[in-house]
Amino acid sequence: MNAPAYNFAYLDEQTKRMIRRAILKAIAIPGYQVPFASREMPMPYGWGTGGVQVTAAILGLDDVLKVIDQGSDDTTNAISIRKFFAKTAGVATTTSTHDATVIQTRHRIPEAELNANQVLVYQVPIPEPLRFLEPRETETRRMHALAEYGLMHVKLYEDIARFGHIATAYAYPVKVNARYVMDPSPTPKFDNPKMDNCAALQLFGAGREKRIYAIPPYTQVVSLDFEDHPFEPYRFNAPCALCGAENSYLDEIVTDDKGGRMFVCSDTDYCEGRQAAGHHGSLSAAPYKEKAGSHG
Amino acid sequence: MTTIAELPPGFADKVLSAQSTFRSVMDAMARPGSVQRIVPMAGAPAAMMRGAAAIALTLFDHDTPLWLDARMAESAELVKWLKFHTGAPVVQDTSIASFALISDGAALPPLERFALGTNEYPDRSTTLILQVDRLDSGRSFELRGPGIDGVATLQGSIKPFDLFERLRFNEALFPRGIDLVLVADDAVVAIPRTTRVASKGS
Amino acid sequence: MYVAVKGGERAIENAHRLLAHARRGDQSVPELTLDQISEQLGLAVDRVMSEGSLYDRELASLAIKQARGDLIEAIFLVRAFRATLPRFGASEPVDTGAMRVQRRVSSTFKDIPGGQILGPTFDYTHRLLDPSLAEGFVPEVPATAEASTAATPRVTDILGRDGLIESSPEAEDGASVGDLTREPLNFPADRDLRLQNLARGDEGFLLAMGYSTQRGYGRNHPFAGEIRFGEVEVEFFAEDVGFAVPLGSIELTECQMVNQFKGSATEAPCFTRGYGLAFGQSERKTMSMALVDRALRARELGEETLAPAQDEEFVMSHSDNVQATGFVEHLKLPHYVDFQSELGLLRKLRKEFAEANTPDAMKEAAE
Numbered sequence: 001m002n003a004p005a006y007n008f009a010y011l012d013e014q015t016k017r018m019i020r021r022a023i024l025k026a027i028a029i030p031g032y033q034v035p036f037a038s039r040e041m042p043m044p045y046g047w048g049t050g051g052v053q054v055t056a057a058i059l060g061l062d063d064v065l066k067v068i069d070q071g072s073d074d075t076t077n078a079i080s081i082r083k084f085f086a087k088t089a090g091v092a093t094t095t096s097t098h099d100a101t102v103i104q105t106r107h108r109i110p111e112a113e114l115n116a117n118q119v120l121v122y123q124v125p126i127p128e129p130l131r132f133l134e135p136r137e138t139e140t141r142r143m144h145a146l147a148e149y150g151l152m153h154v155k156l157y158e159d160i161a162r163f164g165h166i167a168t169a170y171a172y173p174v175k176v177n178a179r180y181v182m183d184p185s186p187t188p189k190f191d192n193p194k195m196d197n198c199a200a201l202q203l204f205g206a207g208r209e210k211r212i213y214a215i216p217p218y219t220q221v222v223s224l225d226f227e228d229h230p231f232e233p234y235r236f237n238a239p240c241a242l243c244g245a246e247n248s249y250l251d252e253i254v255t256d257d258k259g260g261r262m263f264v265c266s267d268t269d270y271c272e273g274r275q276a277a278g279h280h281g282s283l284s285a286a287p288y289k290e291k292a293g294s295h296g
Numbered sequence: 297m298t299t300i301a302e303l304p305p306g307f308a309d310k311v312l313s314a315q316s317t318f319r320s321v322m323d324a325m326a327r328p329g330s331v332q333r334i335v336p337m338a339g340a341p342a343a344m345m346r347g348a349a350a351i352a353l354t355l356f357d358h359d360t361p362l363w364l365d366a367r368m369a370e371s372a373e374l375v376k377w378l379k380f381h382t383g384a385p386v387v388q389d390t391s392i393a394s395f396a397l398i399s400d401g402a403a404l405p406p407l408e409r410f411a412l413g414t415n416e417y418p419d420r421s422t423t424l425i426l427q428v429d430r431l432d433s434g435r436s437f438e439l440r441g442p443g444i445d446g447v448a449t450l451q452g453s454i455k456p457f458d459l460f461e462r463l464r465f466n467e468a469l470f471p472r473g474i475d476l477v478l479v480a481d482d483a484v485v486a487i488p489r490t491t492r493v494a495s496k497g498s
Numbered sequence: 499m500y501v502a503v504k505g506g507e508r509a510i511e512n513a514h515r516l517l518a519h520a521r522r523g524d525q526s527v528p529e530l531t532l533d534q535i536s537e538q539l540g541l542a543v544d545r546v547m548s549e550g551s552l553y554d555r556e557l558a559s560l561a562i563k564q565a566r567g568d569l570i571e572a573i574f575l576v577r578a579f580r581a582t583l584p585r586f587g588a589s590e591p592v593d594t595g596a597m598r599v600q601r602r603v604s605s606t607f608k609d610i611p612g613g614q615i616l617g618p619t620f621d622y623t624h625r626l627l628d629p630s631l632a633e634g635f636v637p638e639v640p641a642t643a644e645a646s647t648a649a650t651p652r653v654t655d656i657l658g659r660d661g662l663i664e665s666s667p668e669a670e671d672g673a674s675v676g677d678l679t680r681e682p683l684n685f686p687a688d689r690d691l692r693l694q695n696l697a698r699g700d701e702g703f704l705l706a707m708g709y710s711t712q713r714g715y716g717r718n719h720p721f722a723g724e725i726r727f728g729e730v731e732v733e734f735f736a737e738d739v740g741f742a743v744p745l746g747s748i749e750l751t752e753c754q755m756v757n758q759f760k761g762s763a764t765e766a767p768c769f770t771r772g773y774g775l776a777f778g779q780s781e782r783k784t785m786s787m788a789l790v791d792r793a794l795r796a797r798e799l800g801e802e803t804l805a806p807a808q809d810e811e812f813v814m815s816h817s818d819n820v821q822a823t824g825f826v827e828h829l830k831l832p833h834y835v836d837f838q839s840e841l842g843l844l845r846k847l848r849k850e851f852a853e854a855n856t857p858d859a860m861k862e863a864a865e
Contacts, residue, residue, distance in 0.1 A: 006582060007311065007582070008311045008312070008315075009315075010582070011582075012582055012584065013310060013311060013314065014357060014584075014585075015581075016314070016315075016318075017314075017354070017355060017356075017357050018359065020318045020322070020354070020355060021355055021360070021394075022419070023322060024321065024322065024325050024355075024423065024475070025419035025421075025475070026419075027322070027325045027326050027443070027488065028325060028473075028475040028488035028489055028490065029418050029419060029471050029488075029489070029490075030442050030490065032418060032419065032471055034419045035417075035419075035682035035683075035684065036682055037678075037679065037680050037681050037682050038682070039581040039679075040574075040577040040578045040580065040581040040679075040820065041578060041581070042578040044574070044820075044823065044824035044827060044828065045820065045821045045823075045824030045825055045828075046824040046825035046826075046827065046828030046831075047824060047828050047831065049824075057318075058315075058318070058319065058322065059315070060312065060315045060316055060319060061312060069831070069832060070832045070833075070834055070835045071835060074506050075506060075832055076506045076509065076510055077831055077832070078506075079506045079507050079510060080510060083507075106831075107833070107835045107836055108835055116327075125825070125828070136811055137685055137811060137815075138685050138686075138811065141416050142416065144416075145414075145415035145416045146415070163847050164847070164850060165843070165846070165847065167843065167847070169836070169839035169840045169842065169843040170835070170836035170839045170840065171836070177442050177490065179470070179471065180471075186833075186835075186836045187835070187836075188835055188836060188838065188839035189839060190839065199445070201322075201323075201326045208821050208824060208825055210682045210683070214326075215442075216325075216326050216327075216442040216443035216488075216490075217326055217327060217442075217443050217445070218442065218443060218444055218445045218446075219442035219443065220442075234839055234842045234843065235842075236838070236842060249835070249838075250838070251834055251835070251838060252834075252838050252841065266834075266835055266838075
């Protein structure tokens, strides 16, 4: 039988070259989605194959890799991807945002400020911000070519007319370097401001849709909005029940079936770091009870 | 005639050297004006700098049409080395080249002759790899744009002298344009199409 | 006191152990061998090879075993393995006209040179469950005859001789054939890429799409010109030796549909073609593929494109079951972060709605 033998970081060198060339063009054209010949990976499409291919193409022996899903290093998919690289590339892994040189993420940007020695790799399901307004690739490609983003503004405006607000809570579209409208992946809009003028390089990989895009460091990233309806990040108005943080994005934990809830940091490394530094939340207090008008 | 056995070698460790070289080029592209070092050394044919040789081994293959300037193209050893180690097809037509290797900056063809991409596919453009004299001293330039925290300063001895004036056409062309990689021995600096370069003091 | 959920790593390991156990089933029942799968579930192996784009019966059998008979999962395993293989080049085009035919039927002519050959087929079996197969079944010796030396030219070639059907496009010399596993797909896509996409496409999806054209969503009046199944030689042109070297033979099914004729003031009317090709014996797949191929030629043939099967962006973007299953199943993954953001927005909107609709507000509004 043709017993499989795999290369460092799984991908063969020819595939890595192809992805590396796409990454360079992506950096040179911030926010533009570079088509690439995404490979079939040993994990399902939609489960991070784009991010995994980008990570595999950049990862070296000196790197320290962190993988998060929903902000946590301990979610099953994050564990699975981290193990994949530990096994195929033998790289050091960490849960510490600070110690990592490459961070692969699904749906969150870490709370700690990233530095210039780091690369943040996003897993992206649908890279095209205009896709839900126009399903045809041929059409959306034309719109990007002409920087014709009226459709997006109409959509946001219709939200305001119907709901009084822009009704997009995650994957909130941004404009990169005043040119391309870009999908930030399904991160909560709370994270959008972190993309702007970030010291780290941000790379985005969409495996099934075969696109790679990038935000170079120190690049302007603006969340789309209107003067009279400015962009507002959303965060549940409570301190983290574990570390007391007032400025972190929170997971809602259902504690019983009688309206009991508690709110804790979604970024587990951030939360644990704060707890280790002596910060405390209201752990011992009774879990938060939902009542009218108390949510933010 | 050079036989394959007599050609300068490629990377000793193809996988890890390509990775390390790529990271230097990626960092250069992400941080325009910053000088990155290429550590892993491959052998290089006479007309080629070590950094340029490493970049070629890292990024070129059968799928990347390559244009060589006259000085490079006339070296049979260099052409054979590239073909043997990368397989990249050498083309005469600048407008279909994925990469262009230039050792003689003074004879750089007009930039608009290279592939500039289209508005639909701006990535289908030539990446220019230009060998220059120095990237540690010489004239000073101020760089602004994505990847740069405010202003970056680049010092270099670069030919052609009007390179950055010529490159200014990127501004009007965007998102089309030319991305440039400068190499001086093992030092690499990238100037992607978004970077605005001005002579310091001018 | 609340403790954040940990221990995902052990959960994964335990789940995989449990999976291995479930896969094996009752251990007093003998384990399946790859030979048994390859020999006795041959059509499943053919499908996995076709949609997995890898002609290797043994690996396909292994994949089916590993996937517990879930063919899409098996296709996925084969694809992931295939993606790591080095490429040496493309074979010479295979000549299906020279196929060693095991089965060959045409619905357009009663008799054809080389004859109609029914071969191993479910056609005309009565679909009655056969209890004798449950155990210890020994099949009768198949009927045999002297191998025919008669050529079996393709029916479409016979039609083509009289110009009754459009000619098959000749490949340009030296033109490379597209490969969507090596280059990103762009639209509009040429027919080589469309056919590759369909050959890898999900049989069920193609079946439904092909069926829809028969029911009027992009009807193209198909006749099954010919369906043939058998062995063909594969050759590879080796540059070092300067000639084509035989690599071996593979089993293929080919379907050529004869469709709706075209014609104009300047062009004599003739039938058009739809083409299907797959590894092994894959008749449903190749017939569906031929119907969809013809439907996707609407643009090229100047037909209106109104139906789903004629829409290449729609068909090609949704035909791949490995892509489709991944994205559908990814909804199992945690989405609490984005859900939380959505929840926050919804609560806010509901609160504002409630405030706007309290009696006070209604009174104010009325004033």
